[in-house]
Amino acid sequence: MKVPVLSDEKIIDSWRKNATPWTKAIRESQIESRTLVTNQAIVEAVLSVSPHTVLDVGCGEGWLVRTLVEQGKEVMGVDVIPELIEQASQLGRGQYAVLSYEDLAEGKLSRRFDAVVCNFSLLGKDSVNNLFGAIPHLLQPHGSFIVQTIHPVLGTGEHPYFDSWREGSWAGFNNDFSDPAPWYFRTLSTWVRLFSTNGFILQELQEPIHPNTGLPASALFVGKLQTAD
């Protein structure tokens, strides 16, 4: 059966097709906003909450896991795409497992971490809403949930500013990429509400600025779990 074009399912389908060029793009530092701004922003945000243990959800080929391990953290990375987990495992320096957000929402990982991080990996609608509900069960009491994502004010582009599915694009990427993943656009207030309705106090909302454009390269949220579940 054909996968619906704007759906959580389609996101996984697209990432499966693009695992190889994605790994190459990250390892060759092809994405300027990452090398100039957002990589450092997410690493500093995670380190700022002083975790011993970290879960990287939607870890891709594992660069953030490796970076945090180098900082002395015990880190696990999970992703739904087996090829990406395979690529990550080959470079080692962390624990990895093939797990989807749906798996995490069903309680298939029964460990708790001091921090959970999602770096540009929260793309879908129900998959993300349900994952938010599962994060408190993956955290120690008062653990931190750190999310970096496309800045909604810039990400809305020419579209009206309300939550909705958007078509994907590989604009700015090389020709090895194909069939871009759709994504579910959320306004800033929707992101803030996702934290508060799932038991988090939002401790920080950062807007890392791209030095060449003077515009936000991302929105970065640091939520602290209010109570143990």
Ligand SMILES: C[S@@+](CC[C@H](N)C(=O)[O-])C[C@H]1O[C@@H](n2cnc3c(N)ncnc32)[C@H](O)[C@@H]1O
């Ligand atoms: C833009 S990449 C970011 C990867 C990594 N966090 C990084 O910073 O390089 C998005 C990642 O989210 C993962 N992903 C998307 N939907 C997922 C789902 N439902 N379950 C698990 N992983 C998912 C993709 O496989 C992909 O690795």
